[in-house]
Amino acid sequence: MLSGMIATLLAGAADTRATEAPRRFEFARTVMAAPMNLVLYARDQEAASRAAEAAFDRARAIEGIMSDYDPASELSRLSAAGGGGFVPLSDDLWRVLSRSQELAAATEGAFDVTVGPCVELWRRARRMRQAPAAAELAAARARCGYRLLALDPHSRSARLERPGMSLDLGAIAKGYAAQEALGALEKLGITRALVDLGGDLALGDPPPGARGWRVAVAPLRDGVPSLYLWLSRCAAATSGDAHRFAEIEGRRYSHIVDPRTGAALTDRSCVTVVAPDAASADALATAVSVLGPERGSALLDGQAGAAGRIVRFTQGVEEIRESARWKALPVFVPEPAAR
Numbered sequence: 001m002l003s004g005m006i007a008t009l010l011a012g013a014a015d016t017r018a019t020e021a022p023r024r025f026e027f028a029r030t031v032m033a034a035p036m037n038l039v040l041y042a043r044d045q046e047a048a049s050r051a052a053e054a055a056f057d058r059a060r061a062i063e064g065i066m067s068d069y070d071p072a073s074e075l076s077r078l079s080a081a082g083g084g085g086f087v088p089l090s091d092d093l094w095r096v097l098s099r100s101q102e103l104a105a106a107t108e109g110a111f112d113v114t115v116g117p118c119v120e121l122w123r124r125a126r127r128m129r130q131a132p133a134a135a136e137l138a139a140a141r142a143r144c145g146y147r148l149l150a151l152d153p154h155s156r157s158a159r160l161e162r163p164g165m166s167l168d169l170g171a172i173a174k175g176y177a178a179q180e181a182l183g184a185l186e187k188l189g190i191t192r193a194l195v196d197l198g199g200d201l202a203l204g205d206p207p208p209g210a211r212g213w214r215v216a217v218a219p220l221r222d223g224v225p226s227l228y229l230w231l232s233r234c235a236a237a238t239s240g241d242a243h244r245f246a247e248i249e250g251r252r253y254s255h256i257v258d259p260r261t262g263a264a265l266t267d268r269s270c271v272t273v274v275a276p277d278a279a280s281a282d283a284l285a286t287a288v289s290v291l292g293p294e295r296g297s298a299l300l301d302g303q304a305g306a307a308g309r310i311v312r313f314t315q316g317v318e319e320i321r322e323s324a325r326w327k328a329l330p331v332f333v334p335e336p337a338a339r
């Protein structure tokens with residue numbers, strides 16, 4: 001009898017809760033030197049804050065593993081062991097490096113996380129406003145190449161073949177962290193959520209009653225987006241040189257390098273990719289930037305659940321290309337007055 005009463009009381013409590021609409025909460029921090037924003041729906045402030053802190057903690061933990069600035073990070077220690085034996089990896093680093101090597105093979109090296117020495121050279125070139133000398137570039141290229149990174153699935157360990165190699169996860173780690181942060185929210189029962197880590201988006205269930213999260217497709221130049229997508233339970237990323245580039249002797253150099261030549265990209269481009277998870281979206285957006293519209297959209301067509309839009313500006317001519325699955329995405333085009 002007593003247990004029956006408790007059950008009735010609990011059922012009553014559940015009923016009131018079910019009719020209470022979840023509220024929208026937003027949180028912002030800086031993680032991986034980028035703005036990290038969360039939008040989530042929760043029943044109260046306490047549940048929202050607890051989940052948000054867990055999400056930020058998860059992203060910070062990944063930053064601690066994958067930073068190439070911090071010499072103590074797991075990634076830096078692996079790079080420092082170049083030329084030595086196999087090094088056992090954490091679960092996170094194993095997953096990101098495995099995915100990276102899959103994409104390196106699928107793109108014949110257009111996506112390549114061993115590109116660190118070339119990226120470093122171009123970083124310095126941008127600071128000094130002087131392109132690297134051919135000899136410097138050749139020396140850096142000798143220390144790059146995804147075939148010089150061996151992964152052993154049995155021991156989950158990695159080996160860099162040459163000393164002086166350096167891994168750079170700048171094109172995939174933010175996406176991975178965004179996805180894992182969304183997972184941390186979901187573990188605490190928050191499924192209607194969006195994680196934005198420096199423009200890499202991981203999307204959970206849509207806001208209550210909504211068709212999806214309204215995601216802006218970045219325009220090539222600064223300005224108001226003219227195109228939006230309704231997305232949920234997937235991820236989106238943008239890669240391009242709209243914000244991160246340097247001009248040296250009249251040429252624009254992007255922060256993206258073509259690992260096959262060691263040169264920084266000079267075509268202006270903006271790539272938006274939608275994929276099932278944010279690590280893939282992040283990495284694919286960078287890979288497509290290197291491959292260009294034609295080979296880039298073919299790559300997306302071959303990746304499960306991926307779609308993309310590529311805008312490229314070459315010698316004053318704008319070229320737009322959409323991959324096959326892009327056309328099936330729910331697009332929202334606002335009225336000119338409402339933009």
Ligand code: AMP
Nearest residue numbers: 110111112113170171239255256257286
């Ligand atoms: P994203 O902003 O996601 O396109 O990533 C660009 C960052 O990834 C750069 O700042 C470099 O740290 C790194 N990177 C540059 N070129 C490549 C490449 N071809 N493959 C993999 N990572 C790259």
Ligand code: MG
Nearest residue numbers: 171282283286
């Ligand atoms: Mg990327």
